[in-house]
Amino acid sequence: MDKRRVAVVAIGGNSLIKDEKHKTVEDQYEAAKETTYHIADMIEAGWDVAIGHGNGPQVGFILRRSEIAAKFEGMHEVPLDVCGADTQGAIGYALQQTLQNELYRREIKKNVATVITQVLVDRNDPAFQNPTKPIGSFMDEAEAMRRKQEMDWNVVEDAGRGWRRVVASPLPKEVVEFDSVKTLIDAGVIVITVGGGGIPVVDVGNGEYRGVAAVIDKDYASSLLARMLKADLFLISTAVEKVALNFGKPDQKWIDRMTLSETKQYLAEGKHFAKGSMAPKIQAIIWYLEAGGKEAIITNPQNIGRALRGETGTHIVPD
Numbered sequence: 001m002d003k004r005r006v007a008v009v010a011i012g013g014n015s016l017i018k019d020e021k022h023k024t025v026e027d028q029y030e031a032a033k034e035t036t037y038h039i040a041d042m043i044e045a046g047w048d049v050a051i052g053h054g055n056g057p058q059v060g061f062i063l064r065r066s067e068i069a070a071k072f073e074g075m076h077e078v079p080l081d082v083c084g085a086d087t088q089g090a091i092g093y094a095l096q097q098t099l100q101n102e103l104y105r106r107e108i109k110k111n112v113a114t115v116i117t118q119v120l121v122d123r124n125d126p127a128f129q130n131p132t133k134p135i136g137s138f139m140d141e142a143e144a145m146r147r148k149q150e151m152d153w154n155v156v157e158d159a160g161r162g163w164r165r166v167v168a169s170p171l172p173k174e175v176v177e178f179d180s181v182k183t184l185i186d187a188g189v190i191v192i193t194v195g196g197g198g199i200p201v202v203d204v205g206n207g208e209y210r211g212v213a214a215v216i217d218k219d220y221a222s223s224l225l226a227r228m229l230k231a232d233l234f235l236i237s238t239a240v241e242k243v244a245l246n247f248g249k250p251d252q253k254w255i256d257r258m259t260l261s262e263t264k265q266y267l268a269e270g271k272h273f274a275k276g277s278m279a280p281k282i283q284a285i286i287w288y289l290e291a292g293g294k295e296a297i298i299t300n301p302q303n304i305g306r307a308l309r310g311e312t313g314t315h316i317v318p319d
Contacts (some may be wrong), residue, residue, distance in 0.1 A: 004020070005046060007050070008050045008052065008225050008235070009049055009050070009051050009230065009236055009306045010052040010219050010235070010236045010237065010284075011035055011053045011237045012238045015053070018031055018177045023061075029098070030096060033098040035095075035255060036095055036098040036102055037098075038302060039051065040106060045305075047233070052192075052218055052222035053192070053196070054299060055084065056215075056315065059196065060136065060263045062087065063083060063136040066083075070293065081199050081201070082214055083213070084198075084199045088195035092192045093303065095112075095114070113190070115177050115193045115268065116177075117175060117176070118199045119174070119194060119201070119210075119216055120173045120201065120203065120209070121200045122173055123203070127169050129213070132168075133161065133166055133168065134156070134165070135165055135167055136164065136165045138161060138163065139155070144163035147160065150268070151211070154167065167213050167214050168213075172216050172220055175221070175224060175228060178217040178225075181193050181229075182188050183236060194218075194221040194222055194224075194225050195218075197220065200216050219281050219283075220280065222234070224289050226293060231288075232294050234284075234294070235297045236285070238299075238300060239300060241274075241300050242298070242299065246272060249281040254314075256314060258315075258316045259317060259318070260316065260319050261319050262289070263286060263316050281298060289316065294318070295316070295317050297315055
């Protein structure tokens, strides 16, 4: 019998929200259905899969609704870590149901489960001294200063558009529910986990964890999960079919294959991969391969099947 192959798949926000006109829960469900159709291709090809996902827009929606309800109805506001848990449940539900339905149509007997996942971060991570990740709505200066004073928020002025809250983006250190995730994977269950990078928690001592107001990069968390699982493949599903060098410039060049050394060199050059989009994906893959990973792929959802057959996508491999 062939050895089981385990893949960690990280899907981006484009997998759930296609454009500005398609943001409703129903729209996101339909987008999830399209994405899970392609993940079902992987499962049909014999892969056991753990799925990580982004949640940035969805957290933003919850925060906006929370702010409006607090302002006009006197409701309490929802803490950021709880927003993360809410989105893990809601997005996990959409992915879980659409994937389960697709597997049923294909007569594939596989269970799918969502694990609400905490991810441990270091309370002394330098990111907490320099919060940079904007979240929530724009505010005027008076409101921003009030929240800074009363709620201990970090706030910044955003290019003349207003004030926003910023939080830290610390590095993930440990997937708290890893043993449960691994048990499910070993049992052949498809697992949706580390949603939105995981709910960030710190160790406050005596074996206790507590949620913190922070945002973990979902590709970094998925990379950590892939390393902990010793996954055979780390696949990042994003908005582009392949990675490009000199992206958006006249000398742009699409890349089919890179070695780990080449990838590290291109990242160090600092001109190829945008800091807010492709660079974290490349760094996440470097960490995975440095820890003994076998292969990583970057492609868009509709090309997952073709990329697995070596027909497209950017394949990044050890030296």
